Each structure stands twice: as C-alpha cells, then as structure tokens.
Amino acid sequence: MPPALSVSGLEKAYGSVRALVGVDLEVGEGELVGLLGPNGAGKSTLVKIACGLVTPTSGHAAVCGERAGSVAAHRSLGYLAELFRFPDWCTGYELLELHQRLAESGGGAAERAELLELVGLPDAGDTRIGTMSKGMQQRLGIAQALIGSPRLLLLDEPTSALDPAGRRTVRALLEELRGRGVAVLLNSHLLSEVELVCDRVAIIDKGAVVAAGTPAELSHAGGVEVETAAGTRVFAHARRDDAPRIVRDLVAAGDEVYGVRVLSSSLEDAYLEAVGGR
Amino acid sequence: MNPNAVRVIALFTLRESLRRRVFVVVAVLTVAFLGLYALGTWRLYAETDVNELDGTGVEIGVVAGATLLGLAMFGTLFLGTVLAVFLTLGAVRGDAERGLLQPLLVRPVSRATLLLGRYVAAAGVCALYVAAVFFAATVITWLLGDWWPDRVLGPVLGLMLGVAILAALSLAGSVYLSGTANGIAVFMVFGAGLVAGLLGQIGEALSSETLDDVSTLASWLLPFEGLYQAGLSGLTADTVGFTRFAINLGPFGGAQSAGPGLWLWAVVYLGLVGAWALRGFARRDL
Numbered sequence: 001m002p003p004a005l006s007v008s009g010l011e012k013a014y015g016s017v018r019a020l021v022g023v024d025l026e027v028g029e030g031e032l033v034g035l036l037g038p039n040g041a042g043k044s045t046l047v048k049i050a051c052g053l054v055t056p057t058s059g060h061a062a063v064c065g066e067r068a069g070s071v072a073a074h075r076s077l078g079y080l081a082e083l084f085r086f087p088d089w090c091t092g093y094e095l096l097e098l099h100q101r102l103a104e105s106g107g108g109a110a111e112r113a114e115l116l117e118l119v120g121l122p123d124a125g126d127t128r129i130g131t132m133s134k135g136m137q138q139r140l141g142i143a144q145a146l147i148g149s150p151r152l153l154l155l156d157e158p159t160s161a162l163d164p165a166g167r168r169t170v171r172a173l174l175e176e177l178r179g180r181g182v183a184v185l186l187n188s189h190l191l192s193e194v195e196l197v198c199d200r201v202a203i204i205d206k207g208a209v210v211a212a213g214t215p216a217e218l219s220h221a222g223g224v225e226v227e228t229a230a231g232t233r234v235f236a237h238a239r240r241d242d243a244p245r246i247v248r249d250l251v252a253a254g255d256e257v258y259g260v261r262v263l264s265s266s267l268e269d270a271y272l273e274a275v276g277g278r
Numbered sequence: 279m280n281p282n283a284v285r286v287i288a289l290f291t292l293r294e295s296l297r298r299r300v301f302v303v304v305a306v307l308t309v310a311f312l313g314l315y316a317l318g319t320w321r322l323y324a325e326t327d328v329n330e331l332d333g334t335g336v337e338i339g340v341v342a343g344a345t346l347l348g349l350a351m352f353g354t355l356f357l358g359t360v361l362a363v364f365l366t367l368g369a370v371r372g373d374a375e376r377g378l379l380q381p382l383l384v385r386p387v388s389r390a391t392l393l394l395g396r397y398v399a400a401a402g403v404c405a406l407y408v409a410a411v412f413f414a415a416t417v418i419t420w421l422l423g424d425w426w427p428d429r430v431l432g433p434v435l436g437l438m439l440g441v442a443i444l445a446a447l448s449l450a451g452s453v454y455l456s457g458t459a460n461g462i463a464v465f466m467v468f469g470a471g472l473v474a475g476l477l478g479q480i481g482e483a484l485s486s487e488t489l490d491d492v493s494t495l496a497s498w499l500l501p502f503e504g505l506y507q508a509g510l511s512g513l514t515a516d517t518v519g520f521t522r523f524a525i526n527l528g529p530f531g532g533a534q535s536a537g538p539g540l541w542l543w544a545v546v547y548l549g550l551v552g553a554w555a556l557r558g559f560a561r562r563d564l
Contacts (some may be wrong), residue, residue: 014563051384053564074386085377089297102385144381272531 002065003028004076004152004183008058012045012207019045021207022059027152030181032174034194037204043187044082047154048203050185051079064151065203075103078150080141082157082187088130092116092140095129096147103148104199115143118176120169127222134267142170146177153177156187171197203274211274218270222263228257234263279394283387287395292403293364298533304361306492308411311353316418323423335520343425344514345526350415351433351513352472355506357518358408358441363464365400368450374564375456389559393449397552401445405438407429428516433509436508440502441545444468446548450555453562471496471503478507478534483526501544508536 005027012020019042027033036041048054049061050067061068064076086095095114105111116122119139129137138161144247145153159167167190174184174197188194194201195215203211203218211218224238235246240262247257295301322342372392373379382392412434420426427433447467451460477492478487495506511534514525 048564051380053380053383055561055563071386071388074384077384079381079384081377081380083377084381086381087294087378089294098286098290099381099385102283102382102387104282104386141381 001029002062004031004064005154005185006060006062006065007046007050007082008060010046010049010061011057012042012049012054013057019207020049020056020059020166023204023207023209025202025212026210027183027185029151030178030183032178032184032186032197032199034198034201035185035187035204036189036191036194036201036271041204041275042207043204044156047156047185047187048077050154051077052153060142064142069228075148076151078145078153079148079156080138080145082160084137084141086129086137086140086144089128091126091128092121092132092143093125096125096144097142099144099147107147111147115146115178116140118146118173119143135163135166138162139166139169142173149182151181153182153184153185154187155184157189158186159188159193159231167193191266191268191271201267203271211270215267219264219267225261225263226250226257227259229258280361280387280391283385283391284395284398287382287392288399291365291396291399295399295403296512298507300365304407308357311357312411312414312418315346315350315353315415316422319419319422319544322346334462336508337442337521339385339423339425340514340517343419343423343523344427344517346423346511347419348510350419351412351437351506351510352409354415355437355440355502356468357411358404358437359444359465359468361407362400362404362441363461365403366396366445366452367461367464368452369396369400369449370452370559370562371455371460372452372457376414376560380564390556393552393556393559397446397449400449401442404445408437408441409434420553427513429512432512436505436509436512439541440505442504443505443544443548443551446551446555450551450558453555453558467500468502471500472506474500475503475539476509493534497536497540498543501540501547504534504536504540505544507534509538511514511535 003026007023007025010023011018011022023042023046024202025046035043035046045054049056050063050068050138052073055069063073066073066076090098093112096115100107100111112125113122116125119142121136121139121143124132124136124140129140132140138158142155142158145155159170162170171193174186177184186198188193198215200212200214201218202209223234223236224240224243226233226235226246228250235242238246243262247260250257301338323339326338326342372380383389391411416427416430444464448460448464451463458472474493474496478497481489497507503544514522515535517525
C-alpha cells in the first residue's frame with residue numbers, strides 16, 4: 001500500500017522567494033507526523049501543495065499513490081486550512097451536508113451527528129456559523145475535514161483558536177484517528193502538543209527539512225540528577241541506562257539516596273537548536 | 279467534469295443568494311422599476327392620441343411603443359448586468375482571499391467543475407431575470423398602450439445570452455482581479471459596448487463609414503452589444519414607411535439587425551471566455 005503522503009525533491013518559488021528548496025517527507029499509513037518550523041519556513045506551502053492548492057515549481061507529491069491535486073488524490077484527503085472561513089449564513093449541518101455531497105459521502109445525517117459529537121459540538125448542528133465562536137468554527141472545521149473518512153488528514157494549526165479543553169479534545173481525537181488507521185500531518189506551533197501526540201516530527205526551516213525523527217530521538221539525553229542527603233548531584237554525561245549503577249555506587253559509598261531523575265532536553269530545545277534559536 | 283458537483287455548487291450558490299436576501303432586494307427594486315415604467319407608459323399614452331396619424335403617415339402609437347420598450351430593454355439589460363456582476367465579482371479571487379474557496383477545492387471536485395457551478399447559478403438567474411423583466415415590460419406596454427412588438431422571442435433570447443456573456447466576463451475577471459477592480463472593469467466594458475452601439479447609430483445617421491466600422495467591430499468584440507442591438511431591431515422588424523423613419527430618429531431606433539452568425543459567434547465567445555477563465559484559475563496558487 002502506498003504511503004498516505006509522499007513528497008520528494010519538492011521545490012516552490014514565489015517569484016524570487018524560495019518557499020521550499022527540496023523537501024523529502026513521507027507519512028505512512030496511520031502515522032501521525034508533526035510539522036514544526038518558524039513562521040515563513042514553508043510549512044503551509046508544503047501542506048497546500050499536498051492539497052493541490054499550490055502548484056510546485058519542481059518535485060513530486062502524492063497522496064495515497066495519486067498525484068497531489070488530482071481528483072483521485074482528493075478522494076483520500078481531509079484538510080483544515082490555517083486561515084479558513086466558512087459561509088457565515090449557513091448552519092453546521094448545512095456545511096457538513098455540502099461537503100458530504102462534494103465528497104460523495106453516503107454517511108448522511110448519522111455521519112454529521114457522529115462528527116459533531118467527535119469534535120465536542122453535539123448541539124451545534126442547527127447553529128448558524130456566523131454566530132459561532134472562532135473555537136467552535138475550528139472544531140467544525142475539523143469535523144468538515146473528516147467527512148468521507150479520509151485516509152490522510154492535513155491539519156494546519158488546528159488548535160490555534162482553541163482553549164485548553166478544546167486542545168485536549170483535539171489531542172484525544174488525533175489519538176482516536178491514529179487508532180482508526182488515519183494518517184495525520186499536523187502543522188502546529190504548539191511543541192508540547194506535537195510532542196504528546198505525534199509518532200514522528202519533521203522540523204522545517206528556510207524551506208528545507210532540517211531535522212526529523214521521533215520526539216524521543218530528537219530530544220537529547222541531558223544527564224542524571226540524584227537527590228542525596230548531601231544535596232543534589234548531577235551526572236551530566238549519564239544516560240537513563242546508567243541510573244541503576246549510579247544509585248548502587250552511591251549507596252555503596254555510604255550516601256543516602258532520596259530520588260533519581262533522568263534529564264533530557266525537551267523537543268523545544270531540539271527545535272530551537274535545529275532552527276538556530278529562532 | 280462532474281455534473282452532480284456542478285449542480286451541488288450551483289444550488290449552494292443560489293441558496294446563499296436566497297439566504298442573504300439578494301433576491302428580495304432585486305425583486306423590490308424590479309417592482310419599483312416596472313412601476314415607474316408603467317407610470318411613464320400610462321402618462322405617455324394618456325397624453326398622446328395614438329389613433330391619429332399626424333398627417334405624415336407616422337403611427338404615433340407604434341413610435342411611442344417602440345421607444346418605450348427600447349428604453350425598457352436598455353433598463354433590463356442594465357439591471358441584468360448589475361445582477362451578473364454582483365453575483366460573480368468576487369467568486370474566485372475574492373473567495374480565495376477570504377479562505378472560503380480552499381475547503382471546497384480540496385474535495386474531489388475539479389476547478390473547472392467549481393467554476394462551471396458558479397457560472398450556471400449566476401448566468402441562469404440573470405438570464406431568467408432579464409427574460410421575466412422584459413416580458414413584464416412588454417405586457418405593460420401592450421396593456422397600457424395597446425402596442426405589441428413585431429418580435430418578442432428574439433429580443434428576449436438576445437437579452438438572455440447577452441447577460442450570460444456579461445456573467446461569464448465577470449466570472450473570468452474574478453479569476454484575475456480583486457472584487458472592486460473586477461466590478462469596475464465589467465461595468466466599463468458594458469459602458470464601452472453601449473457607447474460603441476450609440477456611435478454606430480450616429481454613424482448611420484451621418485453616413486459615416488468609420489463610425490459604422492467601429493460599431494461593428496465593437497459588436498463582434500463584445501457580442502452582448504450586438505445581441506442587444508439585434509433585439510432592439512427585432513422590436514420593429516416589420517415596421518415600414520414613415521413610421522420606420524420616425525423610429526430610426528429615436529434614441530433606440532438605429533439598431534442593427536444581425537444574422538445567425540452573431541448567435542453562433544456569441545456561443546463561441548462564451549466558450550473562449552470560459553477557457554480563459556479556466557486557464558487562469560488552473561494556474562492560480564491558492
């Protein structure tokens with residue numbers, strides 16, 4: 001089975017501005033990949049190329065084996081833009097119904113109700129979009145993106161307008177989607193969110209992938225901290241595997257050990273290191 | 279091209295116009311227009327003895343009817359153009375800048391399908407609108423002035439195709455221009471077409487070949503103008519003699535008739551405008 005998203009040698013120039021300079025990225029079936037990078041790094045351009053909204057200058061992008069932007073690729077895709085807007089005159093149900101018809105989804109009213117329930121808006125079906133808060137519209141946008149059970153979900157800053165409870169709902173939703181085998185490319189500035197839910201992370205800077213791996217791989221070992229009767233001692237070069245030996249040695253030397261903590265740099269440290277502290 | 283998606287998009291566009299009360303506003307203003315037209319027609323016929331010739335063989339009732347309905351035809355085309363422009367002026371670039379277009383284009387719907395859906399809605403509404411308004415004006419003229427034009431179907435079809443062309447131009451303009459710039463551009467094109475037609479009438483009166491040539495060229499470049507002129511001409515197609523001469527002296531009297539070539543060209547022109555719009559839309563990064 002082809003990967004949910006496959007991107008190779010992708011380049012995009014807007015006049016003299018090079019937004020992407022040769023990006024390679026793959027999102028496997030059911031994989032949750034976080035896309036990180038500073039403003040203007042090219043993250044949204046990458047997502048828009050995957051959606052067919054932007055034409056690449058060169059390179060190749062495919063969704064579930066189909067050329068990105070083709071009607072066949074769109075059948076496997078769900079998308080929520082960073083700067084989206086829905087018609088303010090229609091209701092939540094009417095919007096979802098429109099997308100069901102365009103996606104040729106046969107889910108009917110049951111699918112609409114299930115999706116609104118999933119994003120925490122069970123009673124918003126008859127609410128006019130113009131009267132919804134930005135957070136409610138963002139949740140509705142996620143429900144809209146899930147119409148037709150897409151194999152790949154592209155989410156561009158999906159929690160930017162959500163309160164902490166809303167973010168937690170989206171995190172739970174992403175984990176459920178992973179359980180259903182839906183692949184997700186999550187473009188977000190919220191490092192903690194990405195660290196919590198993503199299987200892999202790709203960091204983009206100046207149009208190129210500058211670091212990629214699992215959150216654990218990107219986070220470096222930062223030593224072992226031991227709390228003893230004599231005070232806190234830090235073993236800067238030690239790793240997690242070294243902790244039992246350190247404790248044994250200290251006890252053997254007559255120290256009393258009250259606590260041990262394995263230190264590691266956060267994803268934030270790895271991110272700042274990758275993008276040069278910006 | 280997906281016909282079902284075209285229908286879905288067209289119906290959604292119409293529903294938006296209904297929900298935003300566009301049609302209510304249009305209906306109210308149209309009733310006001312037709313009311314004024316009826317008042318003018320009633321006053322004119324009340325003050326004119328239409329049964330008497332004025333001694334030169336001119337049938338005053340026919341001249342009055344043709345002039346009034348010519349005016350109604352101009353008003354109808356103008357109102358239809360306003361509707362066509364406002365239904366389409368921000369359909370592509372405007373909606374893309376507001377973030378409304380992108381969610382739709384990520385569905386298994388081609389850009390051609392989306393464009394055609396929008397066009398079918400706008401052109402369909404405008405074509406039916408001008409047909410209804412012109413027919414109403416014709417009936418008003420008949421009821422109050424007892425005058426019925428020599429041709430009705432031809433002028434109605436000409437108006438319908440004319441506004442369909444203007445809707446296509448406006449939709450194509452929305453691919454390349456911002457909403458405001460597009461609205462200005464389409465109205466200027468509309469005005470240029472009418473001025474060129476007027477120049478042709480003056481050219482005919484003055485026997486100026488140059489003005490005639492300019493008018494003919496404009497009619498081919500902007501076929502809505504040629505269709506309008508052909509429609510005007512059809513109103514008094516069978517009128518002859520001094521009455522014909524008197525009608526020609528009026529503001530709507532010097533219209534040029536056209537053969538089937540104009541209709542064929544108008545359809546080809548629609549296709550060319552559509553291809554131009556689609557070419558720009560296909561290349562646009564959203």
